[in-house]
Amino acid sequence: MTEQGLLSLTGVCKSFPGCIANDNIDLDVAAGEIHALLGENGAGKSTLVKIIYGVLRPDQGNIRWQGKVTRIENPAQARSLGIGMVFQHFSLFEAMTTLENIALALPPEDPEALRARLEETASAYGLALQPDRHVYDLSMGERQRIEIVRCLLQNPQLLILDEPTSVLTPQETEILFETLRTLSQESRAILYISHKLEEVRALCDRATILRGGRRVDDCLPAQETTRSLAEKMIGKKIQQVSRQSPIDSGSSMLLAVSDLNVRSDLAHGVDLTDIRLEVRAGEVLGIAGIAGNGQIELMGALSGETGSPLAGSIRILGTDAIGLNPTARRSLGAVFVPEERIGHAAVADMTLVDNSYLTGDTRMKFSRRGLIDWPAVTRYTQNVVQDFDVRTTGVDALASSLSGGNLQKFIVGREILQEPSLLVVSQPTWGVDAGAAAAIHEEIQRLVSAGAAVLMISQDLDEIFLLSHRIAVISQGTLSAAMPIDEITPEDIGLLMGIRHEVQPEADHVTA
Amino acid sequence: MLRLEPRSTQSFAAAWLSPVMALVLTAITGGVIFLAMGKDPSTALYIYFVEPLTTTSGLSEVAVKAGPLILIGIGLSFGFRAGVWNIGAEGQYIAGAIAGGGLAVYFHDSESTLLLPAMLVLGTLGGMTWAAVPALLKTRFNANEILVSLMLVYVAELLLVHLVQGPWRNPQGWGFPGTRMFPDVAIMPLLFAGKRAHLGTLITLAIPFIAWFILARTRFGFTVRVFGSAPLAARHAGVHSHRMIWRSLLIGGGFAGLAGVIEATGTIGQLMPDISPGYGFTAIIVAFLGRLHPAGVLLAGIAIAVTYIGGEGAQISAGLPKAVTGLFQGIILFYLLAFDLFTRYRIIVSSRTTE
Numbered sequence: 001m002t003e004q005g006l007l008s009l010t011g012v013c014k015s016f017p018g019c020i021a022n023d024n025i026d027l028d029v030a031a032g033e034i035h036a037l038l039g040e041n042g043a044g045k046s047t048l049v050k051i052i053y054g055v056l057r058p059d060q061g062n063i064r065w066q067g068k069v070t071r072i073e074n075p076a077q078a079r080s081l082g083i084g085m086v087f088q089h090f091s092l093f094e095a096m097t098t099l100e101n102i103a104l105a106l107p108p109e110d111p112e113a114l115r116a117r118l119e120e121t122a123s124a125y126g127l128a129l130q131p132d133r134h135v136y137d138l139s140m141g142e143r144q145r146i147e148i149v150r151c152l153l154q155n156p157q158l159l160i161l162d163e164p165t166s167v168l169t170p171q172e173t174e175i176l177f178e179t180l181r182t183l184s185q186e187s188r189a190i191l192y193i194s195h196k197l198e199e200v201r202a203l204c205d206r207a208t209i210l211r212g213g214r215r216v217d218d219c220l221p222a223q224e225t226t227r228s229l230a231e232k233m234i235g236k237k238i239q240q241v242s243r244q245s246p247i248d249s250g251s252s253m254l255l256a257v258s259d260l261n262v263r264s265d266l267a268h269g270v271d272l273t274d275i276r277l278e279v280r281a282g283e284v285l286g287i288a289g290i291a292g293n294g295q296i297e298l299m300g301a302l303s304g305e306t307g308s309p310l311a312g313s314i315r316i317l318g319t320d321a322i323g324l325n326p327t328a329r330r331s332l333g334a335v336f337v338p339e340e341r342i343g344h345a346a347v348a349d350m351t352l353v354d355n356s357y358l359t360g361d362t363r364m365k366f367s368r369r370g371l372i373d374w375p376a377v378t379r380y381t382q383n384v385v386q387d388f389d390v391r392t393t394g395v396d397a398l399a400s401s402l403s404g405g406n407l408q409k410f411i412v413g414r415e416i417l418q419e420p421s422l423l424v425v426s427q428p429t430w431g432v433d434a435g436a437a438a439a440i441h442e443e444i445q446r447l448v449s450a451g452a453a454v455l456m457i458s459q460d461l462d463e464i465f466l467l468s469h470r471i472a473v474i475s476q477g478t479l480s481a482a483m484p485i486d487e488i489t490p491e492d493i494g495l496l497m498g499i500r501h502e503v504q505p506e507a508d509h510v511t512a
Numbered sequence: 513m514l515r516l517e518p519r520s521t522q523s524f525a526a527a528w529l530s531p532v533m534a535l536v537l538t539a540i541t542g543g544v545i546f547l548a549m550g551k552d553p554s555t556a557l558y559i560y561f562v563e564p565l566t567t568t569s570g571l572s573e574v575a576v577k578a579g580p581l582i583l584i585g586i587g588l589s590f591g592f593r594a595g596v597w598n599i600g601a602e603g604q605y606i607a608g609a610i611a612g613g614g615l616a617v618y619f620h621d622s623e624s625t626l627l628l629p630a631m632l633v634l635g636t637l638g639g640m641t642w643a644a645v646p647a648l649l650k651t652r653f654n655a656n657e658i659l660v661s662l663m664l665v666y667v668a669e670l671l672l673v674h675l676v677q678g679p680w681r682n683p684q685g686w687g688f689p690g691t692r693m694f695p696d697v698a699i700m701p702l703l704f705a706g707k708r709a710h711l712g713t714l715i716t717l718a719i720p721f722i723a724w725f726i727l728a729r730t731r732f733g734f735t736v737r738v739f740g741s742a743p744l745a746a747r748h749a750g751v752h753s754h755r756m757i758w759r760s761l762l763i764g765g766g767f768a769g770l771a772g773v774i775e776a777t778g779t780i781g782q783l784m785p786d787i788s789p790g791y792g793f794t795a796i797i798v799a800f801l802g803r804l805h806p807a808g809v810l811l812a813g814i815a816i817a818v819t820y821i822g823g824e825g826a827q828i829s830a831g832l833p834k835a836v837t838g839l840f841q842g843i844i845l846f847y848l849l850a851f852d853l854f855t856r857y858r859i860i861v862s863s864r865t866t867e
Contacts, residue, residue, distance in 0.1 A: 305747045327750030336748070344744040350737070357734065358749045367731045374729075 005067070006031045006189050007052065007083075007158055012061030014047055021047040022058070023213040029158065032187035034180060036200045036221060039210035040233055040405075040433035045193050048210070049160050052191070053085045054078040066157075084151030085160040090143050092135045099131040102150050121152050125179045136268070140290060141172035148179065159183065160191045165199060166459070169290060170494035177203050195233070195434075197226040198462075211235055234434045251281040253318070254422045254453035255302075255334075260312030262301045270294040270477040272301065275312070277472060277479060279422070279453040284444070285482060286468030287457045288493050294477035295457050296339065299426045302455070303336040304329045317421055330362040333421035337411055337428065339457075341404065345411045348400035352392065355399050356381040356414050363418040380417070388413030389439060405436030412440050416447050423447060426457040441467060461490050476500045516857040530851035531801055531808070535815065538843045545839070549832070556830050560822035560840075572707035574817045576779055579716035580605070580771040582813035584795035586723045587767025589804040591760035593727075595740040598761055600646065600661025601768040602792025603668035604639040608769025609776040610672055611638025613783040616698040617680050617691050627697045631773055639769015640762045642668060647761040651754040657761065665792070673785050680783065690784040700778040712774035719767070720806040727806065736760065768792060789820070797845050816841060 009027040013020070022044045029035045039045045050056040052063070054072035063070055065081055072078050075085075092101050103114055115131055122129045127145045135143060144164060151159055161180075165173045180190055180203065194200055200207060201221045209217040209232045217232050224232075260275040272294050279285045289295060300306035302314065304326045314321045316332045326336065336359075338344045346355045357366055357377045366377050381395040390410045392402055399407060408429065415423060428444065429437035444467060448454055457474075458464050464471055465485065472482040473496035480501045483492075539561065543553035564570040584601045591598045598604075612635025619627060642664060649655035673689065682692045700710035727733035739746040739756050747753065771791065780787055798816050802808030823837030 303748070304750075325750050325752065326748060330750070338748060340744070343742045344748055347738055347742040347745045349741055354734070354737075358738065358745060361731065362750070370730045370732060372729055372731060372734065 005029070005064070006033075007191075008064040009048075009052070010062045010064075012048065012051060012058045012063070014044075014051060014056060014058050020213050022051070025061070025210070025213075025215050027208055027215070029189050029191055031157065031189050032184050033206060034184050034190045034192055034204045036204035036207035037191060037193045037210065038195065038197075038200060038207050038229065038233055040195065043210040043233070044213040045210055046162065049085065049162060049191065049193060052078070052158075053083060053160060079154055079156075082155065082157035083160070084154060084156035084158070086144065086147045086151060086162065086164060088162040088164075088166065090147055092143055092146060094136040095134065097132050097134055098129055098138075098146050101135060101146055102153065105150050106153060117153060118149060122149055125149075125152065125182055126175065127179055139172075140167035140292070141169065141175075144168070144176070148176075152183075156188065158189045158191060160193070162193045163195075164192070165194065165196060167290060169497045170461075170490055173199070197229045200229065201226060209233055230434045251283070251451075253278055254281055254316070255279040255424075255455060256313075256315040257302070258313050260301060260314065261310040262297050262306070262312075263310055264294075264297045265306055266296065268292075269297055272297050272309075272477045275479045277455070277482065279455050281421075281451050281453050282448055283469045284448055284454040284456055284467050286464040286471045287455065287474050287479070288461060288464045288471060288497070289457075289459065289474035290497055291459055293474050293497075295426060295474060297477070298474065298479075299336070299338055299424065299457060302424050303334075303338070327362050330359070330418075335359070335363070335415040335418055335420040335423055337415055337423070337425040339426040339430065341407050341411060342400065346399040346407060349398055351396045351398060352385070352390075352402075352410060353378050353381045353395050355410070356384060360414060360418060363420070381414075384410060384413040384417055387417065388443065403433075405432040408432050409436050409439060412443060416443055420447075420452060422453045422455070424455045424457075427459060428456060429460065429463060430458075437463075461493060464493075465490070473497055473501075515860045516853070526855045527803060530855055531803070531812070531848060533851050534801075534844055534847035537847045538840060541843050541847075542840060545836075546832075551830055551832065556826060556832065559825045559830055561818060563825055564818050564821040568704075569707055570821060572704065572709040573821050574814060575709050575713050575717065577820045578813040578817035579713045579778075580775055580791045581795050581798045581816055582810055583716040583719055583771040583774070584764075584768045584792060585798035585802060585809040585813055586719050586806060587764040588795055589723075589799045589802070589806070589809055590727075590736055591764045592799055593740045593804050594736045594756055594760045595743070596650075596757055596760040596764075597658045598643060598646070598661050598764040599658050599796065600642070600663075600665050600792070601764060601795055602788060602790065603661070603665035604642040604765040604768035605772035605775075605788055605792045606665075606668040606672050607642035607765075608635035608639035608772030609783060609787050610668070610675065610772075611635055611641070611769065612773030613691065613694070613776045614675075614680070616694040616777070617783070619698075620692050620695055622695055623697055625697055627695070628700070628777060631698060631777060632770060635773025635776075636766045636770045639765040639767070639772065641765070642769070643761040643765020644758075647758045650757055650761075657757075661761075672783065672787070676783050676785055682782075691782045693782050694777060698777055699781055700774065708779055710778045712778040716771065716774065717810075720810040723809075724806040732759070768795075794841060797841055801844065801848055816844075819844075 005028050007029040009025060012022050012025045014022040025048060037045050037048065047056060051058050054074045054077055063072060070081065099115060099118065102118060103111065118131055127149055129145055129149060144167065164176060168176065184190060192204055201224065204221050207219050207221045208215060211233060221229065255278065257275055257277045260272060262272040264271050270293055275298065277285060301309055304321065304324055308323055316329055316334050319332055321329055321332065342348045347358065357372065360380060361367055364380060366373055378395060384390065385392060385395060388409045390413065391406050402410065412428060428440050432440065444454055456467060468485055470482040470484050471488055471493065473480040473493055475497055478501035480496045539557055542560065543557055546553040546556040564574050584605065588598060588601055612631040615631050615634055616627065645664060646657040646660035649660050650657045676691055677689045680691045682690055700712045703709045703711065703714065727737065735746060735749065735751045735756065738749060739751055743753065776783060776787060794816060798812045799809055802812035819837055819840045823834065826832040826836060827834055
């Protein structure tokens, strides 16, 4: 790279109470470079970019911008220097239009002039935008384009993107990559934060890898495999999980849902329409889809946490489960792992023992006539911690004291040790480090080979393809037909993610 | 400069130290106020906080006052833990006194020993009935239980005034508002001759232990704890939110109603317009001062009772106004809330970040 260094960090340190988020980090980003910042959750990526964008100030260390030592006091100053950032969580007003949202972030200017600039910039980078549409109407990909265009209108030399593809379909991701490559050809630099290694290999020129707040390596992603990158990230060898053999179609039906219609009880929820699915013993049915397409509602309907559906039936191990609460469904043999760890699957300010009791009471018979047998719950919790390698100071540790990956191992372990016949799990490894994810995948597979059925809702296509026997796609509250794994590709899934699925007529439903 | 920083773990010491510090600072602030009023602070504080505990009759009075506060405070702490804000315990207390006391009014010449237990049961049911209204409106129409329960306090007060001036007025009472005196079988037996502490006092002091057992050892107690801190997790565990709202309001109302009828049968012996010196409201302070924990509520109830008795002593022997009692309770709550900050944050003394 002959370009002069655009941004150069030396010896940056930042600590928070109880942890050192950044420990003596060096980072160089050249103009025109797409630079990946890789690391597990908690490796210090977010802290580092917040320092660059002026949200946080470093405890120690220097920042050089275009060769000069610079103090970045706040995001406004960062923007005036030419640093733009697109956060993982968008900051858009849903009730306003695209144009209004962009105008809000910029110095006052004539709306028509801004509209012209907006359309010019959008078309120059292949970012299709409709200025007068309201944000609440837009897909996540479209919302992200607003954020990117908003940054580009300020003519940044460095654009920081935090996990930009986590909300995108494969097709939308491809469009984003085209835009980023165009920007790089204009010798703008891009700092790209991700833990999706395949993307980093496809897109990025260089990568800096962080682990535990330290910079552990710099590498050229094109010369690495996803596996070698992952091992650098977690600092140890990863066990390969092997796909299971296809299951016997004659095995018994453990979950059968037909023509399920549910009205969402969330403010911006998605209603479920005519959902039909079946999961047999020894099988994993993967449900792919972008967040916010009815996954939460589907989970709620299956676990019995939300009210009765408008229509349809849910049979758990052959028994009609409509109207049964989660406890009753657990006694039928089902267990559930919802997407939100804190506040839903577990209570943050309670101990692990309390949290075992939370869902284990029914199947493990921890209470007799309303009286809790705490020693039994404690023994059970110790087993979960041991069998699932949960790193904790003890079973009396608060759930909030565990890292995301360890808490997820605990939650999945707590359910699996109940020896369920049916596991319904949503985003099993969302935000979990690679080591914990591999462990969780292994446990799910072990459960399935022991003859249980698993319904797995996930946004992570790698995970879907790794574990599933059949795959269905949820989109706008409708579910596609499930396809065997060897008859479907990620591209097919990407296409199915964008459309509303019509109900496929079945023989017994055809009347004319 | 000073900075506040969130604690990474909750400090057990800070959680228990904060009420203690609140009490200490209340005493200091009280001393300053006494000084400003031209009283000797050390004497006034002694009368307030120490003297009630130095004599057996003082202790008996403290127990009598603490009883209803603890009983109501325990009941409320279930609801407050579950995030159900029953502010109307005062009304439920009065409703309990009316329901239980009414029985003694109708059977004023009874000699049955069953009368007193029946009154206690009826009083509890009366408080529950009063609390059932906000529960019904909350679960049916999502009406705010704070407003509904609070407004029902005034309904209960007016109902009591109407009854004791109208249909239930003592025919030999020279026109004073108040019912007949209850028959002897409807009066709580005294524990010690010459002291006011009675059987009901004993009942109320035993309640915290039962409450502790329920919270720590039963599935219901566990779900109360989960429901308040993580409603979604409670739903995940199969807790029905409407049932939880009903139960916590009925427990709060039932305990308040029981406190009301115990007060009527214990220390008063009749129904009259002012059967409560605001126990139902003060119990809210007691519940929070005690960190919604049964042992804490027990201690807080005693502490607040001391300020009541001390306030009476201060009126008599130091000539201080009655309002000082309310002032003290307000100051305690104020400091408690202020110190609560330190259970979740800690102060960092630092110079500004430099390069």
